[in-house]
Amino acid sequence: MIILIAVLLILVLLVLGLPVAYAFLLGSVVILVGNGFPLEWISLQPFYAIDSFPLMAIPFFVLAGRLMQDGGISHRIFDFLHFFIGRVRGGLGATAVAACMFFGALTGSSVATVSAIGSLMIPEMMKGGYSKPYATALISASGFLGVLIPPSIPGILYGMMAEISIARVFLTTVGPGLLLGAMYVIVNYVVFGRKQSKLKHRTSVTQFITGFGSSLREGFFALLMPVIILGGIYGGVFTPTEAAAVAVVYGFFVGLFIYRTISFKSLYSIFLTSAISSSVLLIIVALAAGIGGRAFTILQIPTAVSEWFIHLTDNPLIVLFLVNLFLLLLGMFLDCNTIILVFTPVFMELTKKYGIDPYHFGAIMLMNVEIGLITPPAAANLFVGCMVSELTIDQIWKPLVPFLLVCFPVLLVVTLFPEVSLFIPNLIMGR
Numbered sequence: 001m002i003i004l005i006a007v008l009l010i011l012v013l014l015v016l017g018l019p020v021a022y023a024f025l026l027g028s029v030v031i032l033v034g035n036g037f038p039l040e041w042i043s044l045q046p047f048y049a050i051d052s053f054p055l056m057a058i059p060f061f062v063l064a065g066r067l068m069q070d071g072g073i074s075h076r077i078f079d080f081l082h083f084f085i086g087r088v089r090g091g092l093g094a095t096a097v098a099a100c101m102f103f104g105a106l107t108g109s110s111v112a113t114v115s116a117i118g119s120l121m122i123p124e125m126m127k128g129g130y131s132k133p134y135a136t137a138l139i140s141a142s143g144f145l146g147v148l149i150p151p152s153i154p155g156i157l158y159g160m161m162a163e164i165s166i167a168r169v170f171l172t173t174v175g176p177g178l179l180l181g182a183m184y185v186i187v188n189y190v191v192f193g194r195k196q197s198k199l200k201h202r203t204s205v206t207q208f209i210t211g212f213g214s215s216l217r218e219g220f221f222a223l224l225m226p227v228i229i230l231g232g233i234y235g236g237v238f239t240p241t242e243a244a245a246v247a248v249v250y251g252f253f254v255g256l257f258i259y260r261t262i263s264f265k266s267l268y269s270i271f272l273t274s275a276i277s278s279s280v281l282l283i284i285v286a287l288a289a290g291i292g293g294r295a296f297t298i299l300q301i302p303t304a305v306s307e308w309f310i311h312l313t314d315n316p317l318i319v320l321f322l323v324n325l326f327l328l329l330l331g332m333f334l335d336c337n338t339i340i341l342v343f344t345p346v347f348m349e350l351t352k353k354y355g356i357d358p359y360h361f362g363a364i365m366l367m368n369v370e371i372g373l374i375t376p377p378a379a380a381n382l383f384v385g386c387m388v389s390e391l392t393i394d395q396i397w398k399p400l401v402p403f404l405l406v407c408f409p410v411l412l413v414v415t416l417f418p419e420v421s422l423f424i425p426n427l428i429m430g431r
Contacts, residue, residue, distance in 0.1 A: 006030040006295075020338050021287040028295035035298055042291060049290030050282055053241055054160050057108075058153055058285075059278035060244030064251045065107030066274045069116040071255025071262045073222040074103050078120055080219035083211055090193020092128040094185045096121045096135070097142045101181050104146010106225055106247065108153040110336075110373055112277075114143035114381050118388040130192065132389055134399040140385035141403035142184055144370035148177030150230065151240055153281065154340055154369065158362050161289065161344035166240050167233055171425035172363040176414045180367075183406045191402055221254045234428055281337060288341040296345065306349035316354040320361075320415050323347065324368060331372015335380065339369050363414055363421035371407050374400065 010027035014020065032042050068074055081102065082095045099121065104113035118139045125135035147154055150170030159166035216223075228250060229243045238246060255262035262270070309319055330339055347365065351358045373381040382393050382400070389396075414420050 006034075014333075020334055021284045024292040024338070024342070025287045028291045031295040031299065032291070037298075045294050046286035046290040049293070050286050052160060054156055054166055055282070055285065057151070057156050057241040057244040058281055059274065060241070060248050061108040061151065061153060062112070062278045062281070063271070063274040064244065064247035065103075065109055065112045065116070066270050066277075067248065067251035067255055067262065068103070068106060068222075068225075069112070070266065070270055071251055072259045073106075073225065073251065073254065074099070074116050075120060076219035076222040076259075077102050078117075078124075080215045080223060083215040088193075090185075090189040092125050093130065093135075093138055093188035093192060096125065096139055097145065097181055097184045097188065100139060100142035101145045101149050101177065102226070104143065105149040105151070106146075106229070108147065108151045108156070108244075110144040110147045110370065111380050111384050113146045114140055114384045115388060117143070118385055122389050131399070133391060133396045134192065136385045136389040136391055137396040137400035137403065138184075138188060140381045140396065141374050141400060142181075143381045143385075144373050145177055145181050145184070147370055148173040148180065148366065150174065151233070151243065152366075154336055154366055155362075156240065157285070157337055157340045158344055158366060161293075161341060162348055162358055162362065164358050164362075165429075168359055168425045168429055169362050170233070170240070171428060172359045172421045173366050174424045175420045176363055176367055176410065179413070179420065180407065180410045183410060184403060187402050187406055191399075221258055225250055225254075284335065284337050285341060288338050292342050293345060296342065301346060303349060305346050306353050309350060310353060316356055317416070319350060319354055320356070320364065323350070324364065324411065324415060327365060327368035328371060328375070331369050331378075332375045333378050334372075335378070336369035336372055339372070340365070357418060357422065359425060360418040360421050364411070367407075367411050367414060371404075371411070374404055 006027040009030060010023045013023035013026060029039075029042060033039065078095065078099045081098045082092070085091045085094045085098065088094075096117065100113050100117050103117055104110060107113060107116075118136065121139055122132065122135045125138075126132055130138075146152075150173070152170065152173070155169045155173065156166055159169040162169075225247065229247050232238045232246060233240055233243050252262070256264075309322075313319065327339065327343075330343075344365070347361065348358065350356065351361050373379055376382065376393060376397075379393070382396065385391075386393055386396065
């Protein structure tokens, strides 16, 4: 009876528009109080949930992303990528896809990527003949590619909740991210690029060398950033959390002293917006994992779900297909970080029962929740893309559909063939 009341309370609060984290908080409190836990004990759980060293990476990566955006690093990354692939048919769209992968890989945030690259690329794409709705749809869809390319905030949360190596989790999504990025480039060419006329003037060797030298010189310090971060993590120099701190220091130094696009006066605004963004994420962690997760454990929901699946089927593939459907449906209504925090402990029981590799499952789960970012009604990337372009979701929905549809065959390949996600971590870190 208590569970039923809690579920109904959560649904009513969500319908009334209360943020998901607070709706889960009130429902979980009802469950915990109903099971005899004192409010004093409940009030301590959020603090225990965020008292974690890996979680320190979140505010650091958020701040690093803001420093890169205001420091001109994202603009120089775009210029460098555009030099190579922006001249061919559909090249500007392909550059947008690559820029989202590159920038997202540095910040770990899908929403931040759409905001930063959208502000930069949508006007450029419109000058290149792309319609505003199409450009917005492309960048909104491409925004989550950078989350699949390490490092990523959802990857940190999954590794923390699954109690496995975060560095290895990062690598499991590289293969799926590159595969999906390539599919986006193909879709862009089919939809738009093949309609463009071929270039009439070829670039000479001298012009290419001169242009390459100029773009490399301008973007050298921006391009060096992922080398330092990822090289440091997988070279054993520092942990993912320490890498996030290094990214902040590097972004601060480059923006303030090398590119000189950041002033001491603008730092207040950068720190303030980063603190607000980080606090939103950490509140979700505190409430969803701290109290919601505790309620799930007390009710033994992970065990109950795993036993239900065992009675249903003994085939791991069928289980993965059912989980995919569940996560895709869930992603339409809930924030990706909330899904990871609340449901990862549930699914970890399944991976143990069915012998599913937790890293392979991590790639599947992260792909699902990221697809949710472009699947209405609760599609965060689309909302941010529309905010940047001043359009509505209705206006960008039609050009978005091809990019959304291509996600599903890639997800199917990742589900059926574990090596797509496990080959790179096994190669770099061993089996």
